[in-house]
Amino acid sequence: MPEPIPQEPHTAGGGRTPEDGAIAATGMGGAMDLATSEGETLEGPPAAGPGPSATPRSLWSDAWHDLRRNPVFIISGLVIVFLVVISVWPSLIASGNPLACDLAKAQEGSQPGHPFGFDGQGCDVYTRTVHGARTSVTVGVCATLGVSVLGSVLGGLAGFFGGTPDSFLSRITDIFFAIPVVLGGLVLLSVVTSNTVWPVIGFMVLLGWPQISRIARGSVITAKQNDYVQAARALGASHSRILLRHITPNAVAPVIVVATIALGTYIALEATLSYLGVGLRPPTVSWGIDISAASAYIRNAPHMLLWPAGALALTVLAFIMLGDAVRDALDPKLR
Amino acid sequence: MGRYVVRRLLQMIPVFVGATLLIFLMVNVMGDPIAGLCGERQCDPATAAQLKREFGLDKPVWQQYLTYMGNVFTGDFGTAFNGQKVTELMATAFPVTIRLTLVAIVFEIVIGVTLGVVTGLRRGRPVDTTVLMFSLVVISVPVFVTGLLLQLLLGVEWGWIKPSVSTDATVGELIVPGLVLASVSLAYVTRLTRTSIAENRRSDYVRTAVAKGLPRRRVIVRHLLRNSLIPVVTFIGTDIGALMGGAIVTERIFNIHGVGYQLYQGILRQNTQTVVGFVTVLVLVFLAANLLVDLLYAVLDPRIRYA
Numbered sequence: 001m002p003e004p005i006p007q008e009p010h011t012a013g014g015g016r017t018p019e020d021g022a023i024a025a026t027g028m029g030g031a032m033d034l035a036t037s038e039g040e041t042l043e044g045p046p047a048a049g050p051g052p053s054a055t056p057r058s059l060w061s062d063a064w065h066d067l068r069r070n071p072v073f074i075i076s077g078l079v080i081v082f083l084v085v086i087s088v089w090p091s092l093i094a095s096g097n098p099l100a101c102d103l104a105k106a107q108e109g110s111q112p113g114h115p116f117g118f119d120g121q122g123c124d125v126y127t128r129t130v131h132g133a134r135t136s137v138t139v140g141v142c143a144t145l146g147v148s149v150l151g152s153v154l155g156g157l158a159g160f161f162g163g164t165p166d167s168f169l170s171r172i173t174d175i176f177f178a179i180p181v182v183l184g185g186l187v188l189l190s191v192v193t194s195n196t197v198w199p200v201i202g203f204m205v206l207l208g209w210p211q212i213s214r215i216a217r218g219s220v221i222t223a224k225q226n227d228y229v230q231a232a233r234a235l236g237a238s239h240s241r242i243l244l245r246h247i248t249p250n251a252v253a254p255v256i257v258v259a260t261i262a263l264g265t266y267i268a269l270e271a272t273l274s275y276l277g278v279g280l281r282p283p284t285v286s287w288g289i290d291i292s293a294a295s296a297y298i299r300n301a302p303h304m305l306l307w308p309a310g311a312l313a314l315t316v317l318a319f320i321m322l323g324d325a326v327r328d329a330l331d332p333k334l335r
Numbered sequence: 336m337g338r339y340v341v342r343r344l345l346q347m348i349p350v351f352v353g354a355t356l357l358i359f360l361m362v363n364v365m366g367d368p369i370a371g372l373c374g375e376r377q378c379d380p381a382t383a384a385q386l387k388r389e390f391g392l393d394k395p396v397w398q399q400y401l402t403y404m405g406n407v408f409t410g411d412f413g414t415a416f417n418g419q420k421v422t423e424l425m426a427t428a429f430p431v432t433i434r435l436t437l438v439a440i441v442f443e444i445v446i447g448v449t450l451g452v453v454t455g456l457r458r459g460r461p462v463d464t465t466v467l468m469f470s471l472v473v474i475s476v477p478v479f480v481t482g483l484l485l486q487l488l489l490g491v492e493w494g495w496i497k498p499s500v501s502t503d504a505t506v507g508e509l510i511v512p513g514l515v516l517a518s519v520s521l522a523y524v525t526r527l528t529r530t531s532i533a534e535n536r537r538s539d540y541v542r543t544a545v546a547k548g549l550p551r552r553r554v555i556v557r558h559l560l561r562n563s564l565i566p567v568v569t570f571i572g573t574d575i576g577a578l579m580g581g582a583i584v585t586e587r588i589f590n591i592h593g594v595g596y597q598l599y600q601g602i603l604r605q606n607t608q609t610v611v612g613f614v615t616v617l618v619l620v621f622l623a624a625n626l627l628v629d630l631l632y633a634v635l636d637p638r639i640r641y642a
Contacts, residue, residue, distance in 0.1 A: 171349055172353070174349075174353075175350050175354045175357060177573075178350055178351075178353075179354055179358060180579075180580025182584065183580045183583065183598060184358075187358065190603065271477050272584060276584065295479075298483055302487065313472070317471060320475055324471075
């Protein structure tokens with residue numbers, strides 16, 4: 001059943017259906033509102049950029065042109081590159097073993113050679129913080145990949161073909177939105193006894209795909225109504241060709257923006273679940289586990305909590321800012 | 336209007352059934368509800384079988400679900416495994432969480448919308464950039480870190496508040512926990528209001544209102560704000576359910592004995608009846624809040640009418 005609120009999908013500044021709001025509620029307010037209204041403005045002829053070149057540029061090269069000059073993009077991009085590098089080769093900047101601990105040094109402050117001090121078990125906080133990046137980045141990247149693939153395939157197909165499967169999928173996403181994420185995580189993960197990151201990733205994909213699916217569905221529906229899609233159809237192009245060659249390149253931008261921002265929130269969600277005792281478990285080295293372990297001693301040794309928490313916040317911030325910058329670059333309305 | 340409400344209520348039924356069934360399956364299929372009763376030890380097979388019969392757990396899951404829902408609609412949410420009625424637990428937990436949620440929503444509306452209007456009107460100025468950066472920082476620090484740090488600073492170091500909330504949980508005690516609970520949503524409300532205000536500021540009706548010579552205050556509050564609030568109201572409305580369910584972390588930090596606390600205990604002890612009962616009520620709250628939001632649209636924008 002369509003949403004009963006009377007409105008035309010193409011009014012200026014539109015895209016404020018109740019559905020958008022529901023998406024926003026799952027965590028990314030501003031992003032959604034812009035991301036979904038984006039498709040409408042993208043239909044016009046490519047705006048002649050302020051640059052010297054007179055040849056019309058594509059949306060992506062236009063966005064890239066903007067991004068290269070955006071300090072926010074450059075800084076967040078550098079932070080992310082750094083994170084990826086240290087999560088692949090943590091020993092580049094921290095040669096110690098994160099599991100080598102000396103109980104005699106428990107909770108001690110910073111010392112030469114151990115700039116961040118020691119945690120409750122006497123492990124070096126610096127080494128653990130550096131090695132913790134791998135877990136967080138793995139969880140974030142894998143969960144985002146899973147959510148994006150599942151969500152955009154399901155949402156995109158539903159938006160393209162419409163009809164009964166579409167309304168069925170919309171009801172399914174409604175159901176998932178009614179269940180608070182942390183609660184679902186507690187219920188599902190409290191019975192899992194695995195020590196790996198995969199149950200956590202699986203849970204995030206399971207509860208996260210409806211969000212991307214709504215975005216993908218919305219932008220595919222917008223792109224579907226374009227003249228060039230009609231033209232391709234009139235020329236006898238197959239469904240798969242229309243979808244892959246004509247719709248996907250024009251509908252993928254909002255999904256990328258939302259997925260980037262979601263990546264940051266998944267990393268934070270992993271830490272929250274670990275804090276509640278159902279996420280990752282030792283001996284996995286993760287910021288969430290370290291913060292959780294340190295929270296009991298926060299009054300005596302706050303440094304144990306502050307360093308991993310700071311690293312976590314910086315990572316989340318970098319991904320959110322990257323998503324923000326990409327969205328601004330892709331949204332011609334803000335030019 | 337009446338017909339619209341009825342239609343929306345009918346649309347809610349599948350969502351309600353789906354969400355409760357999903358949580359019912361998660362709790363029942365994934366965990367063993369009997370294990371919680373025997374404590375640390377492994378259950379004696381004969382005892383386990385008898386308990387299963389007693390609670391109707393030997394029947395197929397769909398039958399258990401139907402029986403449960405039938406009981407819920409007669410007001411019987413079952414008995415927690417320690418013998419307490421789930422409705423009794425709810426009667427003590429929900430008032431606390433509702434107070435906490437109200438405090439959080441007041442923060443969201445007052446601070447979030449005000450900051451959003453201020454920054455939206457001054458796009459690109461230092462105030463705007465500062466608030467925007469600050470909102471990003473708030474979003475990126477996980478709620479439990481914000482909560483622990485505020486508790487440490489305000490409660491322990493400076494002694495402004497009591498670090499943990501008493502069982503009465505008065506509104507005064509809930510101000511800081513409410514702020515922590517609201518923090519991330521607060522940042523989103525600010526950003527959402529800012530975008531919406533900045534977008535509508537260039538619209539024709541604002542220019543007309545200014546040209547008519549209306550005072551600036553009236554232009555902003557009556558014309559600009561009212562038109563910009565729809566996405567914000569949508570967000571806050573859908574956030575109510577998330578706040579009540581998401582209070583698990585906040586309630587754990589500040590030792591508040593509300594819904595989140597009961598759910599957390601229920602899940603850890605595999606107390607099926609408590610978990611399913613509370614989640615059922617939370618889903619109902621979520622659906623009711625969504626309906627309320629849709630009805631509020633008509634108040635904010637008279638062009639939206641419900642036939």
